Amino acid sequence: MRNFKGYCLFIIFTLLLTGCSGVEKEKPSSNTKITIESYNISEKEKMLISKTGVGQIEFFKLNGTLKADDNLQFSVEEFENGKFKKELLNTSDGPKTKFKDSIISFGISGMEDKDHSLKLLTGVTSGLDTTKYSNNMTMSSFSKLIGEKVTLEKNKPAYLVVWLGTTKNSLSSVESENGELPTGIEEAEIALLYKVLWTDKEKK
Template structure:
């Protein structure tokens, strides 16, 4: 009898757990996500001082807020443009495990590597961690700037560009600008441009 009662309680407990898990998944599917937003994060003087001790030459931070449903994803990448044409993507991430973002910090930074190739170290802080890559660089002049200056709301399958690094070997360096995170104007005139972007899309299975 005791074994029967114990077995019955275990089955009931298991069913309750399964039911709770089902409810949680259903809640996750119903999470409101129409207002996934990104806005610049302005560092304090002390934070800027701490960052300066890390060896990162240039970096921009942003706050991410909102929710993802079970079948949705936030994908990050650095798009590489040469003479206005996209050539490749670096630091590509997908299948973001985090579902809820409460002022979650993301970032993109660049450091100069003192080697014969004058390579750049690209550093992206994403919700679930940090990704890095080296990029060979022969530009003689460059600029680095955020291209989102205020809060923007993500739209499904539409990329939002957050930061731009632009390089040239010429005497004149053209700046690039963007409105609400759209593909920057002037990119077609840049010898080399690295654009850090995020896109809200379907989860890859």
Template sequence: MQGFKRYCSFVILILLLTGCAGVEKDKTSSNAKITIEPYNMSEKESLLISKSGVGNIEFFKLNGTLTEEDDLQISVEVFEKGKFKEELLKTWDDPEKNYKDILISFGISDFNDEVRPLKLISGIPSGLATTNYSNNMTSSSFSNLVGEKVTLKKNKPVYLAAWLGTTKNELRSVGSENGELPAGIEEAELSFLYRVLWTDKEKN
């Protein structure tokens, strides 16, 4: 009987310790917060960008703190007639967890022909990622999808900017209030959407 009581006490102790650890983990996770807002360039900065060969670019400020179990993924999603095709320039597992006025950006080069395809440019906290994308689009539009500060919600993507292309004579620009997937991309033959996602860190 005495042994049974000791066993019960041991089980209760383990449950209490497990519960405390879970509460502590939830508390730590709840302390994580990330915000993104547009960065408005000065006239001089805009002039410098215009000399770089980048036709369209949008900058955003990143602020907040993540836990060691969190991850911030940044990528460019490709859509054809509104249907997801692939993900480009994906970055993740950034060792930095504290962001203070960190600039990120998405840009498209001026060029788009057989000799010089479109160049996608993704400015990330740790540097720059680029890739070329060949296509036959003849008209395009570029839109900022976030007009003010947005607080990220875990596992919910935020779309910051969009490039839309078509071979037709007309193409309307798209918009979004808080970074949701914009309506109207199904009208474009090709779309690039700059996406940020706060999620759990992938375990090896």
């Protein structure tokens, strides 16, 4: 059953990423601009995703043009009591430089597992990247951090989604403006933040 759910999830992400995204490989223009905004999925898409075992997921639309020596990095960072602890996952979109309504996403599954381990899912236009995250949290929340369209600034991270975890009986909410590092994460025992960063390509 787990293999079947994993296969279904892969197919759904493939359909979303190919059917809803436009990635062009034309020569990038000199006017570099990258924007991100929420993407609201249809009822049919919600029904399909509900059959994959994914507990929570948020989708976003990516538009704009990169220069040839630029890169977009998608990562998940762990914060403990408001302080950065480590990077759990990092992926990029490779050689792609032009994006037109390209779909990216961050989601989690496995919340019902007895060991409280989570499967973190990062969808980019080139595919799906996953990693496992073990924890002992007994209460959690999952929320989107942006409401309006956000324009990326080079070398400045944009935080799109947060997962909060606690072993206590209550969980405070966090707030973010235009993708800034959210305020209030210092009140959470654990915070997982989905981040997008526009940066230079690493030189080989």
